[in-house]
Amino acid sequence: MPTEPSVALWKRVVLKITTRIRNGQSDASATRIRRQKAAVSFLTRRLTWFKLALFIAGYAWMVMIPSPRLGRRTYIDENALQPNQVNTYWSWNDVHAADVYLDHLEQLRDSNATSHERAQFMMAEFRKLGISSSSQRYSFMANTGQSDGINAYAILKSPRAPGNEAMVISASWLSRTGEGDGTLNLRGVATVLALAGFLKRYSLWAKDIVFVVGDGYLEGMHAWLAAYHGSLPSNSETLALTSGVIWTALSIDYPGHSFSHLGLFFEGLNGRLPNQDLLNSIQRISQKEGVPVVDYDHVDQQWNDLHSYLPNFILEDPEIQGYTSQAKNIIRQFGYQARGRPSGIHGLFHQFRIDAITMFAVPATGPHGFHAIGR
Numbered sequence: 001m002p003t004e005p006s007v008a009l010w011k012r013v014v015l016k017i018t019t020r021i022r023n024g025q026s027d028a029s030a031t032r033i034r035r036q037k038a039a040v041s042f043l044t045r046r047l048t049w050f051k052l053a054l055f056i057a058g059y060a061w062m063v064m065i066p067s068p069r070l071g072r073r074t075y076i077d078e079n080a081l082q083p084n085q086v087n088t089y090w091s092w093n094d095v096h097a098a099d100v101y102l103d104h105l106e107q108l109r110d111s112n113a114t115s116h117e118r119a120q121f122m123m124a125e126f127r128k129l130g131i132s133s134s135s136q137r138y139s140f141m142a143n144t145g146q147s148d149g150i151n152a153y154a155i156l157k158s159p160r161a162p163g164n165e166a167m168v169i170s171a172s173w174l175s176r177t178g179e180g181d182g183t184l185n186l187r188g189v190a191t192v193l194a195l196a197g198f199l200k201r202y203s204l205w206a207k208d209i210v211f212v213v214g215d216g217y218l219e220g221m222h223a224w225l226a227a228y229h230g231s232l233p234s235n236s237e238t239l240a241l242t243s244g245v246i247w248t249a250l251s252i253d254y255p256g257h258s259f260s261h262l263g264l265f266f267e268g269l270n271g272r273l274p275n276q277d278l279l280n281s282i283q284r285i286s287q288k289e290g291v292p293v294v295d296y297d298h299v300d301q302q303w304n305d306l307h308s309y310l311p312n313f314i315l316e317d318p319e320i321q322g323y324t325s326q327a328k329n330i331i332r333q334f335g336y337q338a339r340g341r342p343s344g345i346h347g348l349f350h351q352f353r354i355d356a357i358t359m360f361a362v363p364a365t366g367p368h369g370f371h372a373i374g375r
Contacts (some may be wrong), residue, residue: 136151151214166247
């Protein structure tokens with residue numbers, strides 16, 4: 001049995017150890033608090049300079065975004081997609097069919113045909129191909145005033161699927177040139193009609209293909225999409241023909257006699273954007289067919305205003321040219337997204353979660369035409 005002096009000794013030893021541990025913890029906590037206060041005091045005294053440094057870093061990063069060194073080249077993120085891995089059967093016979101359709105459309109234009117006459121012509125042409133077609137009359141009040149017109153559309157039923165899914169190939173009667181300033185999209189409409197005849201010859205499709213020719217510019221497609229998804233505008237007809245869920249849509253805008261580049265427009269309402277693979281697939285396929293692709297209609301890669309400020313040896317540098325080209329694209333995209341307006345009729349599809357873009361044939365004296373855009 002331990003004696004009382006030994007017990008008292010052990011108690012004193014334990015008490016000293018406990019006291020030292022508590023003092024050490026207290027000292028560590030106090031030291032941590034002092035360091036935190038010193039750090040806060042340091043940041044507070046120099047807060048203005050930290051704000052300035054962060055603003056400079058942020059704006060410097062924004063200025064660097066157009067640099068070709070920071071971007072990745074076109075690539076396909078979805079491994080199941082294999083663009084350029086199929087044969088193309090669009091031939092000169094299909095080009096001739098597009099030319100014939102164009103002649104008829106020019107006759108309608110020259111005779112000042114009404115929306116009803118144009119829609120009847122397109123419905124008749126779809127039916128000649130053996131494709132079910134119909135029309136939709138619409139009338140509603142928009143911010144720009146009263147909108148009236150008649151859309152024509154047709155549905156090519158898939159022979160290998162129950163019709164639960166669909167894709168859309170469309171064109172508006174008016175081109176997006178000048179944001180719908182009245183330039184006609186006759187060759188775009190002719191291309192849609194010729195594609196309908198071409199696609200009807202094959203039974204490979206796993207989705208229904210819907211062909212839509214919208215009257216006017218944005219208003220016709222707005223009325224058709226609203227009716228398709230059950231939110232019908234006032235005084236507009238319901239659709240006599242419908243299909244399944246629309247997954248993808250392609251709009252064709254071909255206002256000139258021929259074109260030099262294919263421009264891609266992809267902004268939707270309120271800044272919505274399509275799947276990047278859709279853009280990249282079109283770029284890959286067009287590259288294979290020898291058709292250059294640009295964002296929007298930016299064929300000129302430089303700002304002309306820079307010639308008066310910078311010497312030629314700087315402007316001719318490939319990296320400077322790439323930077324100015326991408327800077328123009330980014331600034332234009334910021335403009336569309338800041339306004340919340342679509343850059344074409346494709347943008348109306350995005351509100352229904354449909355990936356859609358517009359292929360714009362940039363007007364030029366050549367060298368491409370119906371043969372290139374069809375392929």
